[in-house]
Structure formats: C-alpha cells, structure tokens
Amino acid sequence: MEAQRRVGPYTxxxxxxxxxxxxxxLAEAPDGRRVAVKTMRPELAAREEFRRRFGKEAEAARRVARFCTAPVLDAGFDGGTAYLVTEYVEGPDLAAVVRQAPLTGANLEALAVGVATALAAIHQAGVVHRDLKPSNVLLSPVGPRVIDFGIAQLADTAGAPATVARSMGTPAYMSPEQAKGEPATPAGDIFSWGALVAYAGTGRPPFGTGGVAEVVYRVINHAPVLDGLDERIRPLVERALDKDPARRPTAQQLMDRMLGRAEVAVDTATRVVSDTWTPVVPQSPAPVMPLSPTPGTPSRPTPSPSTPLPPTPGMSPSPGLTGPPAAPRKRPWTPIAVGLLAAALGAAVTLAVVRPWEPPGNDAGTPAARSTLQAAGSTLSVQIDSLARQGGTVRLQWTVKNVGTENAPLAGKLGGGALDSTVSRVNLIPPGVGRPIYPAWKDKTCACTDLPMAPFPAGAQLRMYAIFEGVPQDADRVDVDLVLLGVIRNVAVSSS
Structure with missing residues (x-):
C-alpha cells in the first residue's frame, strides 16, 4: 500500500x-479538498460476508449528522481494497494531548458535551459506535470530533468467533456487557463516554491499565477510580459508568443535563462547544513522512510540527499577578447554557473591542465615566455608576446598555472562563500595588453579579456590581478593568 498512490478517485x-x-x-479528493481515507485489511475485504455488510454499514454511517463528528463522505472497493472516506480533521487525538496533561476547566466540559453530542447524532442515525476511546476523538481547532463510528461492527464479519480481544479497541473503555460478549447498544457507548471523560480529566483510565483479562475483570466487577476528576462533572460520569445499562443516561440526557435545557438539538450543542473550546496542540509531535511520490508528480511537503498555542489571554496571570479564584461550582453547567442560548440565536461572538475611554474635553476617571464601544458583536454603552467604600470593602457598580442592533450575550465573557457566568475577572488596580484586586469570594460564590441566562438584545440594559476587599485605604483613585469592556483609568473612589 505504501507504493499505491490512489484508492478509487482519491490521491x-x-x-x-x-x-x-x-x-x-491523508488524501486529496477529485475536487481538491483534503479527506481521510481508511483502507481495510485485505483479508477482511476478501471475505464475501464482509463485502456484503461493508456497504450496509458504510451507508448507515453516512446518515450520521456531522455535528461533533468526522462525517463519512464515501465508501467503495478498489480492486481488492475496501475503503472508507471521511472528512479530514486537523488536530491531535485525545490520547496524544492527555499524555502531556489532563484537560481541565472549560475544555474538559466542552469535551464532555462534544462527545455526548456526537453520540447523540450517531445514535439518532441508528448506529452504535462500539469503539469509543481516546484515539477515536480528534481535537480540532473548534472542538472534539468523534471518528470511526460503527466501523468496529465490521470486525465481526471476519469469520472468527467474537472475542473480547478482537471485538474491542481498548478494553479500558468497553462496557461490562460488551466485555461479556453481549450485543453492543447505545448504552454501551455511554459507558465508554464516562470512561473517556474520566481519562481526559485525570490522565488515567478509570479501570486502570494492564493485561486485557485483568482490565476486563475490573470493568465487569470493580468500581471506577475517579479520584481527581472535576467535581462538577463527576456525578454524570458516575452515572454513565453504572454497571447496569438501564440506569445509564442516554446521550440526549447527557447533553440536556450539561447544557441545562431539555431536548437540546445536536446542531445547537455543537455551536456551544465551538464557542467554549480553546484549541490544544501537543508538543513536538512526531513528523509523519509523505508517501513516495509517483514519478513526475511533485512531492507535497509535510507540515512542520506545530508548536503549542500560547495561553488564552487573561487565563494565565503574568508573573507577580494573582488571578481570580476558580469558577463557582453552585451551577456547574449554567454558563455553558448561556452559550447555548446565544448559539440558538446565531449571535456572533468574535470580539472587536475599541476603547475610546478618554474623549477630548472630559475629566477622565470620574465616577460617571462613560464609553461606547464595539464588543460581543454589537455596540455597547458602558457607564460606571459608582465606586464607593463601604466599611472595609469597595463596591463597584456599572451599567451596560446595548445601543447597537445585534444580540450581545455577555455571560461567560467577564468571568474566569467560558463556563463562569459571573463577572469575577473584573478587577481594580490601585496605583503602586502591582497586581489586580479581584472580587471577593464567600462560600465559593463570587461577591459580584451573576449574569442572567438570557439574550442581550438591542435596547437591553444590565446593571452590574462587584465587591472588593483589600483595596488600600489611601487609594483614592484606581484603574477599573472591565475585561471585555475595556480599562477605565484613574477612577475616583468615593466614601459612602
């Protein structure tokens, strides 16, 4: 196959x-687009039963919606080679990324939502994945993409008795019933979802590692080890890993629970995932050599290994700066539900921030400082209403009005991440202090506004607040950093 330059119409x-x-x-389609071509082992394609079922299973896979999946585009035979063509996904697989470090925060939750969304699309098409594992989840720039759904079923046509070692990809991600040789069902995919999310969040398979028999025994008989898994997602993972398939949630129920809304559509959930996903790239991936070029055909250069993306601005404080506390846990999936509403309305989230905070003729930094800017896809008017001492604390109050024509959702954009619906990243910077002062926290709850799960359409107005501790008593003016809404310099601190 190394010497073969074409399979069907694909180069x-x-x-x-x-x-x-x-x-x-990696291949090139006749229209020039890049695709992934999977060629089946010749001994499989030689079997009549395999050839009969191949077309049927491939056609079923083609019915799967493309949401959070790498859709099947084509399938066929080229002489003795059976091949399947899918959309090419640029990005590492989950295993390659987790080997360096487990996923955390927004990306872990976006992964969980994205893979559940893919399973919902797969199951709605009447297909069972059967082999969901880290190497079958690719992390694209816009979120996770599940591949190879339904293809594992074709292994059963090889003519040999069904065995655990042959019918699975990795025993640590199989359901107990599949490990016992029982028919695969959508509930088995849910168990695999739980094992995969646990691995993504801890760096360890929940049933450990070792020989096939050893791991399968644990899958069937032992409780999963979930130590270190984010407490916001652990209860759902525990339900998914129930030994009884009847007690596991469906893929749709996983989506609904995580997004805080009933009957979430897979296309809407996919947009939410892409809005909350931060691209990840493994360090120093091994280069993959191109095929030897056909004589007379110019060779295609292999892309150089990607370097890690820089940290998301605002998420990793610079040396000497103290970042805000972690996002509140009292409503773990509420912030991503905000993204759901925004996605359902088709709101743009690309930010183009202009900060004309000090117009000529104004005394910059008065408590009534105002500005108009482009942010969150619309035109916003921002006004600081008051910045006043109240005993040992300082209370900031400001108003934002949408004076544009587009919806401008703000939840998830002023907090510690896409899954933090509060304004916890708004901060004060007193002169000479050298680090921001973020809102106070009590009982794991930010002493600040929790933005509503609602659109922010033209004409809407929001009044927000944040309470700060530790502002020096001699600080009579501070800079106010409203994150998405810019920095207002030299704001006077009044006494209440």
Whole structure:
C-alpha cells in the first residue's frame, strides 16, 4: 500500500495512522479538498460476508449528522481494497494531548458535551459506535470530533468467533456487557463516554491499565477510580459508568443535563462547544513522512510540527499577578447554557473591542465615566455608576446598555472562563500595588453579579456590581478593568 498512490478517485498524500482494521491516509479528493481515507485489511475485504455488510454499514454511517463528528463522505472497493472516506480533521487525538496533561476547566466540559453530542447524532442515525476511546476523538481547532463510528461492527464479519480481544479497541473503555460478549447498544457507548471523560480529566483510565483479562475483570466487577476528576462533572460520569445499562443516561440526557435545557438539538450543542473550546496542540509531535511520490508528480511537503498555542489571554496571570479564584461550582453547567442560548440565536461572538475611554474635553476617571464601544458583536454603552467604600470593602457598580442592533450575550465573557457566568475577572488596580484586586469570594460564590441566562438584545440594559476587599485605604483613585469592556483609568473612589 505504501507504493499505491490512489484508492478509487482519491490521491493518497501520506499515512496518518494504523489500526486493527487497516491503514488511514491523508488524501486529496477529485475536487481538491483534503479527506481521510481508511483502507481495510485485505483479508477482511476478501471475505464475501464482509463485502456484503461493508456497504450496509458504510451507508448507515453516512446518515450520521456531522455535528461533533468526522462525517463519512464515501465508501467503495478498489480492486481488492475496501475503503472508507471521511472528512479530514486537523488536530491531535485525545490520547496524544492527555499524555502531556489532563484537560481541565472549560475544555474538559466542552469535551464532555462534544462527545455526548456526537453520540447523540450517531445514535439518532441508528448506529452504535462500539469503539469509543481516546484515539477515536480528534481535537480540532473548534472542538472534539468523534471518528470511526460503527466501523468496529465490521470486525465481526471476519469469520472468527467474537472475542473480547478482537471485538474491542481498548478494553479500558468497553462496557461490562460488551466485555461479556453481549450485543453492543447505545448504552454501551455511554459507558465508554464516562470512561473517556474520566481519562481526559485525570490522565488515567478509570479501570486502570494492564493485561486485557485483568482490565476486563475490573470493568465487569470493580468500581471506577475517579479520584481527581472535576467535581462538577463527576456525578454524570458516575452515572454513565453504572454497571447496569438501564440506569445509564442516554446521550440526549447527557447533553440536556450539561447544557441545562431539555431536548437540546445536536446542531445547537455543537455551536456551544465551538464557542467554549480553546484549541490544544501537543508538543513536538512526531513528523509523519509523505508517501513516495509517483514519478513526475511533485512531492507535497509535510507540515512542520506545530508548536503549542500560547495561553488564552487573561487565563494565565503574568508573573507577580494573582488571578481570580476558580469558577463557582453552585451551577456547574449554567454558563455553558448561556452559550447555548446565544448559539440558538446565531449571535456572533468574535470580539472587536475599541476603547475610546478618554474623549477630548472630559475629566477622565470620574465616577460617571462613560464609553461606547464595539464588543460581543454589537455596540455597547458602558457607564460606571459608582465606586464607593463601604466599611472595609469597595463596591463597584456599572451599567451596560446595548445601543447597537445585534444580540450581545455577555455571560461567560467577564468571568474566569467560558463556563463562569459571573463577572469575577473584573478587577481594580490601585496605583503602586502591582497586581489586580479581584472580587471577593464567600462560600465559593463570587461577591459580584451573576449574569442572567438570557439574550442581550438591542435596547437591553444590565446593571452590574462587584465587591472588593483589600483595596488600600489611601487609594483614592484606581484603574477599573472591565475585561471585555475595556480599562477605565484613574477612577475616583468615593466614601459612602
């Protein structure tokens, strides 16, 4: 196959990987777009039963909606080679990323939502994945994408008795019933979801590692080890890993629970995931060599290994600066539900911030400082209403009005991450202090506004507050950093 340059109408560029079913190549379609071509092992394609079922299973896979999946585009036979064509996903697989560090925060939760969304789309098409594992989840720039759904079923046509070692990809992610050789069902995929999310959040499979028999025994008989998994997502993972498939939630129920709304559509959930996902790139990936070029055909350069993306602005404080506390846990999925509403309305979230905070002729930094700017896809008017001492604390109050024509959702954009609906990243910077002062926290709750789960349309107005502790008593003026809404310099601190 290395010497073969074409499969059907697809030109092979380079090998991407190899698995139990065959080889995967980056290829070029006749229209010039890049695709992934999976060629099945020749001994499989030679069997009549495999050839009969291949078309049926491939057609079922093509019915799966593309949401959070790498959709199947084509399938066929080229001589003795059976091949399956899917959309090419640029990005590492989950295993490669977690080997460096587990996912945390917004990305862990976006992964959980994204994979559940993919399973919902797969199950709605009447397909069972059967082999959900970290290497079958690719982390694209816009979120996780599940691949190879339904293809594991074709292994059963090889003519040999069904065995655990042959019918699964990785035993640590199989359901107990599948490990016992029982028919695979959507509930089995949910168990695999729980094991995969646990691995993503801790760096360890929940049933450990070792030989096949050892791991399968734990899957069937032992409770999962979930130490270190984010408490906001652990209860759902525990339910998904129930030994009884009848007690596990469905993929739709996982989506609904995580997004805080009933009957979430897979297309809407996909947009939420892309809005909350921060791209990840593994360090120093091993280069993959291109296929030897056909004589007379110019070779295609292999892209150089990607370097890690820089931290998201505002998420990792500079040396000497203290960041805000973690997002509140009292409503773990509420902030992403805000993204759900915004996505349902088709709101733009690309930010183009202009900060004309000191117009000519104004005394910059008075308590009534105002500004108009472009942010969150609309035009916003911002006014600081008061910045006043109240005993040992300082209370900031400000008003934002949408004076544009577009919806401008703010929840998730002023907090410690996309899943923090508060304004916990708003901060005060007293002169000479050298670090921001963030809102106070009590009982794991920010002493600040928790933005509503609602659109922010034209004409709407929000009044927000934040309470700060530790502002020096001699600080009579401070800079106010409203994050998305810019920095207002030299604001006077009054006495109440």
């Amino acid at each position: 092979l560029v380079r090998k991407l990987g190899e698995g139990g079913m065959g080889l995967v190549y």
